[in-house]
Amino acid sequence: MILDSKIPAGPLAEKWTNHKFSSKLVNPANKRKYDVIVVGTGLAGASAAASLAELGYIVKAFCFQDSPRRAHSIAAQGGINAAKNYQNDGDSIYRLFYDTIKGGDYRAREANVYRLAEVSVKIIDQCVAQGVPFAREYGGLLANRSFGGAQVSRTFYARGQTGQQLLLGAYSALSRQVANGKVKLYPRTEMMDLVVIDGHAKGIVTRNLITGAVETHAAHAVLLCTGGYGNVFFLSTNAMGSNVTAAWRAHKRGAFFANPCFTQIHPTCIPVSGDHQSKLTLMSESLRNDGRVWVPASQEIAEKLRKGQIKANDIKEEDRDYFLERNYPSFGNLVPRDVASRNAKYVCDQGLGVNETGEAVFLDFRYAITRDTREIIEQKYGNLFEMYKQITGEDPYEMPMMIYPAVHYTMGGLWVDYNLMTTVPGLYALGEANFSEHGANRLGASALMQGLADGYFVVPYTVGDYLAQLAPKQVDETHPEFARIKEEVQNRINMLLQINGTKPVDYFHRRLGKIMWNECGMARTIKGLKGAKAEIQALKKEFWSNVKVMATNEELNQSLEKANRVADFLELGELMVDDALHRNESCGGHFREEYQTPDGEALRDDENFAYVAAWKYLGEGQEEELVKEELVFENVKLTQRSYK
Amino acid sequence: MKLTLKIWRQKNSTDKGGFVTYVADHVSKDMSFLEMLDVLNDQLTERGVDPVHFDHDCREGICGMCSLYINGKPHGPLQTTTCQLHMRSFSDGETITIEPWRAKAFPVVKDLVVNRSAFDRIIQAGGYVSVNTGGAPDANEIPIPKNVADLAMDAAQCIGCGACVAACKNASAMLFTSAKISQLALLPQGQVERKTRAEKMVAQMDAEGFGACTNTGACEAECPKGISITNIARMNREYFSAVVSSDTM
Numbered sequence A: 001m002i003l004d005s006k007i008p009a010g011p012l013a014e015k016w017t018n019h020k021f022s023s024k025l026v027n028p029a030n031k032r033k034y035d036v037i038v039v040g041t042g043l044a045g046a047s048a049a050a051s052l053a054e055l056g057y058i059v060k061a062f063c064f065q066d067s068p069r070r071a072h073s074i075a076a077q078g079g080i081n082a083a084k085n086y087q088n089d090g091d092s093i094y095r096l097f098y099d100t101i102k103g104g105d106y107r108a109r110e111a112n113v114y115r116l117a118e119v120s121v122k123i124i125d126q127c128v129a130q131g132v133p134f135a136r137e138y139g140g141l142l143a144n145r146s147f148g149g150a151q152v153s154r155t156f157y158a159r160g161q162t163g164q165q166l167l168l169g170a171y172s173a174l175s176r177q178v179a180n181g182k183v184k185l186y187p188r189t190e191m192m193d194l195v196v197i198d199g200h201a202k203g204i205v206t207r208n209l210i211t212g213a214v215e216t217h218a219a220h221a222v223l224l225c226t227g228g229y230g231n232v233f234f235l236s237t238n239a240m241g242s243n244v245t246a247a248w249r250a251h252k253r254g255a256f257f258a259n260p261c262f263t264q265i266h267p268t269c270i271p272v273s274g275d276h277q278s279k280l281t282l283m284s285e286s287l288r289n290d291g292r293v294w295v296p297a298s299q300e301i302a303e304k305l306r307k308g309q310i311k312a313n314d315i316k317e318e319d320r321d322y323f324l325e326r327n328y329p330s331f332g333n334l335v336p337r338d339v340a341s342r343n344a345k346y347v348c349d350q351g352l353g354v355n356e357t358g359e360a361v362f363l364d365f366r367y368a369i370t371r372d373t374r375e376i377i378e379q380k381y382g383n384l385f386e387m388y389k390q391i392t393g394e395d396p397y398e399m400p401m402m403i404y405p406a407v408h409y410t411m412g413g414l415w416v417d418y419n420l421m422t423t424v425p426g427l428y429a430l431g432e433a434n435f436s437e438h439g440a441n442r443l444g445a446s447a448l449m450q451g452l453a454d455g456y457f458v459v460p461y462t463v464g465d466y467l468a469q470l471a472p473k474q475v476d477e478t479h480p481e482f483a484r485i486k487e488e489v490q491n492r493i494n495m496l497l498q499i500n501g502t503k504p505v506d507y508f509h510r511r512l513g514k515i516m517w518n519e520c521g522m523a524r525t526i527k528g529l530k531g532a533k534a535e536i537q538a539l540k541k542e543f544w545s546n547v548k549v550m551a552t553n554e555e556l557n558q559s560l561e562k563a564n565r566v567a568d569f570l571e572l573g574e575l576m577v578d579d580a581l582h583r584n585e586s587c588g589g590h591f592r593e594e595y596q597t598p599d600g601e602a603l604r605d606d607e608n609f610a611y612v613a614a615w616k617y618l619g620e621g622q623e624e625e626l627v628k629e630e631l632v633f634e635n636v637k638l639t640q641r642s643y644k
Numbered sequence B: 001m002k003l004t005l006k007i008w009r010q011k012n013s014t015d016k017g018g019f020v021t022y023v024a025d026h027v028s029k030d031m032s033f034l035e036m037l038d039v040l041n042d043q044l045t046e047r048g049v050d051p052v053h054f055d056h057d058c059r060e061g062i063c064g065m066c067s068l069y070i071n072g073k074p075h076g077p078l079q080t081t082t083c084q085l086h087m088r089s090f091s092d093g094e095t096i097t098i099e100p101w102r103a104k105a106f107p108v109v110k111d112l113v114v115n116r117s118a119f120d121r122i123i124q125a126g127g128y129v130s131v132n133t134g135g136a137p138d139a140n141e142i143p144i145p146k147n148v149a150d151l152a153m154d155a156a157q158c159i160g161c162g163a164c165v166a167a168c169k170n171a172s173a174m175l176f177t178s179a180k181i182s183q184l185a186l187l188p189q190g191q192v193e194r195k196t197r198a199e200k201m202v203a204q205m206d207a208e209g210f211g212a213c214t215n216t217g218a219c220e221a222e223c224p225k226g227i228s229i230t231n232i233a234r235m236n237r238e239y240f241s242a243v244v245s246s247d248t249m
C-alpha cells in the first residue's frame, strides 16, 4: 500500500497558492446543502466550524465540556508564532519554515510546514480583527517575545494567557454562527465512534453525557479536532478530560495513525509532589527567556539541599552549574524542548536533582530581577509566578523555581495528506489530533499556530474541494450502518458497566501512565519497550475483568466516561510502544538510548528512517501493519541539529 | 489531616438532593482540593458508592470548568479557582461544606455539577466582532495604546466560571456580561457594533433569569481572576447610551 500525501507540484513557495487555485469550489447557493460535523471546539475545531459556517455550510460542533470555550486550548500560556518580522530581526516565512523543520528533527513534510509558515501571518491579522488583546508596545504596535529553537522574536502573546485569548476569539466567531443558525452546538457530548459507508466517512455516534443517550449524526464530511493524547501517561500538562477516543475509534475504522511514539516532554513543569498527583502544571517556556536553569555543581551540595540543610540561595555562584548555557553556548537556556528536557534528566540521573525526590532542577530569576527590576518581571510573568506559589507554597521572587520535565504534547496523531484528510475519505484531522507539521519535536508557540492555520485557512479550502465532488443531497441516516455502529457502542458501554470488578478506573490509568513514562518517555531502550508491551497487554486484560464502573448509562456518569477513555488509552499505549520499538534511531522527542552521539545527542538515521510511520489497524488482537510515507527533502539539507 | 466533608448529593435535576457527610482521613497538605475529592471518589467507588460528581478539566485555573461552593464561598476561602486551592488552606479536623453554584439560571445537573449554558447564550447574543475569516487588514494597521490594550486584557481574562453569579445574592450575571462588553467597547475593533452589542447582551442576560445588580461588590471580591466592577459601570454607560440612540430602531 502506498500512501499518497497529495503534495502539489511546483516550487515550495507556490504550492499552496496553486493548490487553492486548482481546488474545486462548491457553488455558493449549494453550500447550505452540505452538512459538516466538527468534533472538538479547541482552536482547530472552533476556527474550522466558524469559518465553514461563514462560507455557508451547515455545521454541527461537538465537545465534551459544558461549553466550547473550555476546550484544552484555553490553557496554552506562552504564545503563538508568526513570521511577521515586525521586529525587523531577520524573520521570514522561509526562516519559520526552516526552524520548524529543523526543530522537528527532519521528520515533517516540507510542503505542509511551508504552508503553515505562510498562513501564520494571516492568523495574527484575523485574531486582532476579532478583538484578541495581544500584548503591545508603548507605541501601540504588537509586542513579541522569543521562544525555544529560534533566534528571532516572532512569538505573539497575551500575558500568560495566549491560548485563552485566541480560543475566546475563535469561540466568539463560533458563537456568532450559532446565533446565525449555521452552527448547532452539542456540548457535553462525546463522540464514541465513526460511521463509514462505502469507504467514506458519513457520520458519528455520540453519547450525551447528561442523559446517556447514544445518538447518530450524519454529514458529508467529519472533522476530528479532538486534541492530543498526552494523557496516556496519566500525568501530563493536558486537561483532565483530554483523550484519544475519537481519533482511536476512527483509527479502528480505517484511519492510519502516524508516529504515535513522538511525544513532547516539556522541560519546565512543576515537579511531582506525591502519589495523589492528578496532573502536572506547566510553567510557560517563555520563562526560559529570563530564567536561568541550573543545578548544584556537586552531588555533595545537592545532597545537602535535598535534606533541607541548605537552601538554593545559600549556594555560591561557583558551585552552580548552568548546564544548558555550558553545553549549548549559542542557544543557552533557549534550546528546543527535547534537548532541555533530556539534559535535565541527565543531571538528575547524576544525583544533582534539587528537591526531595531528586527529580527537579532550578529555574532562577534572580539575575533577571536584578537586571530588569521586579516590576518588569512581574508584568511579564506575574500570573505564572502566582500560580507557582499557589501550587508549591513557595515564592519564586525570593527562591528559584523548581522544575522538571513532563508530558506535554503529542506530535503523533492521525495520518493526513496535504489536504488534512485521513486515509478515510471525507474524514479530516486538524490541530493536535493530526500528526502533520511538527515532525519528531514541536517548537514552542507552534501548536496554536497550527491549530488556527488548519481551522481558519486550510480546511475551508480543502473540505470544499472534497464536497464539490459529492452530490448535494442529504446523507441517509437510516442506512443500516448507522444502526449497526450505534449498537456496537451501546454494547461496549454495557460491557464496561457489567464488569463490576474491584478497582476504580484511575487505578488502571495510573499504572498505564507509569509504564509509559518509565519505558516510553524521555529515554527508551529495546529491553524496556519489550517489557512495556507485555505489561500493557496484561494490564488491558486486568482492566476488562476487574474495573469497577459505578451507576448506570442513563445519567451523568463520570466513571463511565473515564473508563471508556482509558480503555482506548490502553490500546494506544501498546501501539506507541510498537512504534518506538520499530524506530531504530533517535530523533527529536524519541530518544532511543542505543542510538546517540558520543556527547549524548540524538543520533538520527536518515538513510533508514526518514519516513512517517503510519499504522494500519487490522483487527482485535492483531499486530498493526506499518505503512511508510517516505519524506522527501527538496529544500533543506538534513544535518545533525546543533544548538551548540 | 482528617476532615469531615458535608457534600451536596443530588441524583439529577429533578431530585430534591441533600447533604451527605463523609470522613476524609487521607488528606495531605500538598493535595489540591480536587485531588482530595479524587481520593474520596476512589474510596467511594471501592465501597460501591457512586462517586461525587463535580466539573473540572484544566486544573490550572483557566478553563473555568470547576465550580464548587466551599464553606459558603464560591471557589472557597482564597480568591482563586477551586482547582488551584490546596489543602494547606484548611486545618486538621475541620468540617468543609461543599455545594454546587446556586442560581436559578444555573440548574443543578447532578451533585455539584450545574448547567451554565446561559453564559454561552449571552455571548451568542453579541459578544463578538462580526468579522469573517480572511478579510482582516494587517494586524499592525490599527495601533492600540498599550494602556487601552491592557485594560481590554484585564476584562478579557474572565474565565466564565460563574463564581460572580454564585457569590451574588441576586444571582446577577453583570460582572460576566460586562467583562465582554468592556473588552470590546475599549478596543477600536469593537466600535461598529458597540451599541447593538450592549443592548442584545443585556437583554439576553435578563431573559436567562439572572438577577439585578445592587452593587454589593460580592462578585468582584470572589472573582478568581480579579475582574473589576468598574466593568459593570462601563457596561451601564454603554447600555444607557445605546438605548437613547439605538442603532437597532
Ligand SMILES: Cc1cc2nc3c(=O)[nH]c(=O)nc-3n(C[C@H](O)[C@H](O)[C@H](O)COP(=O)(O)OP(=O)(O)OC[C@H]3O[C@@H](n4cnc5c(N)ncnc54)[C@H](O)[C@@H]3O)c2cc1C
Pocket (backbone or CB within 6 Å): A039, A040, A041, A042, A043, A044, A045, A062, A063, A064, A065, A068, A070, A071, A072, A073, A074, A075, A076, A077, A078, A079, A080, A162, A163, A189, A190, A191, A192, A225, A226, A227, A228, A237, A238, A239, A242, A243, A245, A246, A282, A408, A409, A430, A431, A432, A433, A444, A445, A446, A447, A448, A449, A451
Ligand atoms: C499547559 C499547556 C500550555 C500550552 N502552551 C502552548 C503555547 O504557549 N503555545 C502553543 O503553540 N501551544 C501550546 N500548547 C499546546 C496547545 O495548547 C495545544 O496543542 C492546542 O491547543 C490543541 O488544540 P486543538 O484544537 O487541537 O485541541 P484541544 O484544544 O485539545 O481541543 C480538543 C477538543 O476536542 C473535544 N473532544 C475531544 N475528544 C472528544 C470526543 N470524543 N467527543 C467530543 N469532543 C471531543 C474537546 O471537548 C475539545 O473541545 C500548550 C499546551 C498545554 C497543555
Ligand code: FES
Pocket (backbone or CB within 6 Å): B055, B056, B057, B058, B059, B060, B061, B062, B063, B064, B065, B066, B081, B082, B083, B084
Ligand atoms: S478546572 Fe479549569 S479552572 Fe478549575
